[in-house]
Amino acid sequence: MLRRHRYYKPKRGRIQKIKHPIREQMAGRATAGRAKKIVGALFALATTGWFAYFFLASDNFAVKSIAISGNRNIPTQELSAIIGRELGGAHFLFVPRSNILLVSKEGIQEAIRKQYLVDEITIKRALPYTLQVAVQEKLSRVVLRVITPIEIIPLPAEKEESGEEAVPPDVSHNNVTETKEAEVREVQYAESYHLLDVNGIVVKSGPASERDLAELPIIEIIRNDQSEINPGAAILNREIVELIFELYERVKMSPQAIALSHVSFDPENSRELIFKTKEGWQALISTQIPLETQLQKLELALAERIKENRKSLQYIDLRVKDRVYFK
Numbered sequence: 001m002l003r004r005h006r007y008y009k010p011k012r013g014r015i016q017k018i019k020h021p022i023r024e025q026m027a028g029r030a031t032a033g034r035a036k037k038i039v040g041a042l043f044a045l046a047t048t049g050w051f052a053y054f055f056l057a058s059d060n061f062a063v064k065s066i067a068i069s070g071n072r073n074i075p076t077q078e079l080s081a082i083i084g085r086e087l088g089g090a091h092f093l094f095v096p097r098s099n100i101l102l103v104s105k106e107g108i109q110e111a112i113r114k115q116y117l118v119d120e121i122t123i124k125r126a127l128p129y130t131l132q133v134a135v136q137e138k139l140s141r142v143v144l145r146v147i148t149p150i151e152i153i154p155l156p157a158e159k160e161e162s163g164e165e166a167v168p169p170d171v172s173h174n175n176v177t178e179t180k181e182a183e184v185r186e187v188q189y190a191e192s193y194h195l196l197d198v199n200g201i202v203v204k205s206g207p208a209s210e211r212d213l214a215e216l217p218i219i220e221i222i223r224n225d226q227s228e229i230n231p232g233a234a235i236l237n238r239e240i241v242e243l244i245f246e247l248y249e250r251v252k253m254s255p256q257a258i259a260l261s262h263v264s265f266d267p268e269n270s271r272e273l274i275f276k277t278k279e280g281w282q283a284l285i286s287t288q289i290p291l292e293t294q295l296q297k298l299e300l301a302l303a304e305r306i307k308e309n310r311k312s313l314q315y316i317d318l319r320v321k322d323r324v325y326f327k
Contacts, residue, residue, distance in 0.1 A: 062098045063087055064129040071135045074116050074204070082111050083133065100125050108133070117203045117231055138203045140195040141245055142217045144235060145208075145262065148226055152186040194229055198245075200236030205229055217248040218262035240265065243287060247275060250295055256302045272319060281313040294318040301326060 068079050086108045087098040095102065105123040112121055112135070120136040193208040196219075219236070229235065244263050251258045264274040276282040285294045298316060301324045306313055317325040 059096070061100050061128055062096060063100050063103065063131045065131070067126070067130055067132045069132075069134050070137070072137060074118075074135065074137060078115070079112065079133070079135065082115060083108055083131070086111050100127065100129065100131060103131060115231075117197070117201065138197045138201075140203055140212070140216065141198045141241055142196050142219050143208050143212055144194040144196050144202070145218055145220045146192045146194065146229065147220060147222045148190045148192070149222065149224065150188045150190055152188055192229065194235070196235060196241060198241055199238050200234055200241045202229060202231050202233045202235060205231060217244050217260075219244055220262050220264045221267060236265070236267070240270065240287070243291065244273070246291060247273075247285075247295075250291065251275075254295065254299060256299050258298075279310070279313075281310075281315055283316045284319055286319040289319070289321055293321075297324050300324075 066080055066083055068076050068083075071079060086104065089097050097104070103123075103125065108123060109121045112118065117138045118135055119138050122134040122136075124132040124134075126132050193206065194202045195204040195208070195212065195216075197203050219241075221235075244265075247263065248260060251260055259278040261276045261278045264276065266272075271287055273285050273287060274282055275285065283298060285291070297318055301316060302310065305324075306326060314327045
């Protein structure tokens with residue numbers, strides 16, 4: 001009988017890992033490098049956020065003063081109000097529009113141009129708090145005085161007491177026409193003043209200053225239309241404005257010492273002008289004949305024919321090319 005020998009599988013011992021100092025050192029450095037990058041990124045983010053808040057979101061650079069210059073006819077208070085409205089609100093919900101570093105120059109310029117006619121608007125930042133706005137207004141060449149006739153009709157006493165609506169005398173009810181005496185109607189005239197530029201465009205509406213009335217030519221027109229005249233409206237053409245300005249300049253140099261009060265112009269009859277003097281007489285001139293020719297005739301008539309009768313002079317008609325009529 002054979003014996004069987006048992007086979008025992010030898011146990012393997014644990015394999016010890018061989019340490020590599022260089023690899024461990026490199027891995028440690030990589031971990032430390034990642035940590036430094038994370039810390040650096042967080043620091044940069046925090047610094048950027050602080051700077052963004054300090055310079056953009058906080059009130060440290062908010063506009064606290066607005067310096068306006070160059071405006072002569074436009075009120076400073078109105079310009080300040082327009083700019084203030086543009087500085088209200090915020091960009092991107094949290095950045096104030098009043099931040100001097102982010103002020104929209106184009107927005108302010110557009111807002112001012114919507115209200116007033118100006119040639120140029122210059123905006124500068126005077127850090128840290130001041131916004132400088134220089135306005136160059138359109139040159140005002142003439143003062144326009146608009147005369148609007150207003151008819152005043154007295155209300156009959158019995159209608160006024162009863163509160164009934166007044167009916168014009170030529171209107172009848174039930175096809176029955178009543179004959180009444182003509183009512184006395186009084187005509188009054190309302191005046192409004194406007195400044196026009198060289199193109200005849202309104203640059204300002206409102207009361208004229210004494211300085212403007214003394215220094216600028218005055219044009220008077222009668223206007224039945226009672227609609228409002230706003231800045232930007234074209235009232236006269238450039239040729240008429242230039243002619244009137246030339247008239248004022250030429251008369252100032254006249255040896256006959258003619259002092260103009262104003263010039264009357266009818267837009268429906270652009271072929272003639274009437275200029276009135278401070279002495280009380282007036283002259284009729286044509287827009288179709290050279291101005292110099294007509295003024296030379298005027299000076300000749302004053303010097304040679306009218307002479308001492310100038311105080312009683314009523315008018316001089318210069319519209320005929322080779323003649324002068326006066327009364």
